[in-house]
Amino acid sequence: MSKLIFILSLFITLSFAQNYSxxxxxxxxxxxxxxxxxxxxxxxxxIHGLWPNRNDGSWPSYCPGPDFSLSNISSLVPSMKIxxxxxxxxxxxxxxxxxxxxxxxxxxxxxxxxxxxxxFSATLKLRQSVNLLKALxxxxxxxxxxxxxxxxxxxxxxxxxxxxxxxxxNGNLQEIHLCVSKSLEFVNCQGLxxxxxxxxxxxxxx
Numbered sequence: 001m002s003k004l005i006f007i008l009s010l011f012i013t014l015s016f017a018q019n020y021s022x023x024x025x026x027x028x029x030x031x032x033x034x035x036x037x038x039x040x041x042x043x044x045x046x047i048h049g050l051w052p053n054r055n056d057g058s059w060p061s062y063c064p065g066p067d068f069s070l071s072n073i074s075s076l077v078p079s080m081k082i083x084x085x086x087x088x089x090x091x092x093x094x095x096x097x098x099x100x101x102x103x104x105x106x107x108x109x110x111x112x113x114x115x116x117x118x119x120f121s122a123t124l125k126l127r128q129s130v131n132l133l134k135a136l137x138x139x140x141x142x143x144x145x146x147x148x149x150x151x152x153x154x155x156x157x158x159x160x161x162x163x164x165x166x167x168x169x170n171g172n173l174q175e176i177h178l179c180v181s182k183s184l185e186f187v188n189c190q191g192l193x194x195x196x197x198x199x200x201x202x203x204x205x206x
Contacts, residue, residue, distance in 0.1 A: 024055070027179075028176075045133055048175060049103055132176055
């Protein structure tokens with residue numbers, strides 16, 4: 001009986017570790033011209049989230065961890081309202097709480113992201129280090145026109161040094177995903193594919 005209990009305990013432990021393990025992070029930025037349903041204040045790419053992912057294409061979510069508390073990140077809020085606003089529901093606190101509960105709790109296993117403050121602070125620093133609007137515009141890619149996905153890939157890789165993956169909504173460029181290592185350095189995305197047609201619209205702001 002004791003041997004059976006040990007085996008079951010080991011199985012549960014290994015299953016837990018497997019369920020919540022991850023290999024890299026997806027740093028996701030979204031374009032207000034596509035995401036906003038009405039008038040939008042932001043005039044630049046904003047943060048959607050920092051998401052732990054696995055090399056096999058799966059990802060953990062809603063891992064064990066503390067509940068979100070705005071008091072833990074109060075000093076970051078002014079920057080977050082500019083760089084990480086809720087573009088769809090205009091409810092920043094609920095948006096940040098969702099991102100923490102679904103993704104931040106899983107990122108906690110990485111020491112640089114082991115608290116709510118560290119998770120949100122690190123994500124803001126990633127955003128501040130990458131200016132997608134400028135990266136695209138220096139290659140002649142500006143809102144209100146259509147471009148090939150190859151042009152967008154080349155523009156970002158030329159400016160930032162790493163190849164992203166692209167996400168579209170109804171043929172409109174919606175998100176740009178950059179891959180990040182556990183040491184919080186940008187790396188080339190491996191095995192990710194775009195969810196976009198060959199030519200995409202880069203919508204003008206509303």
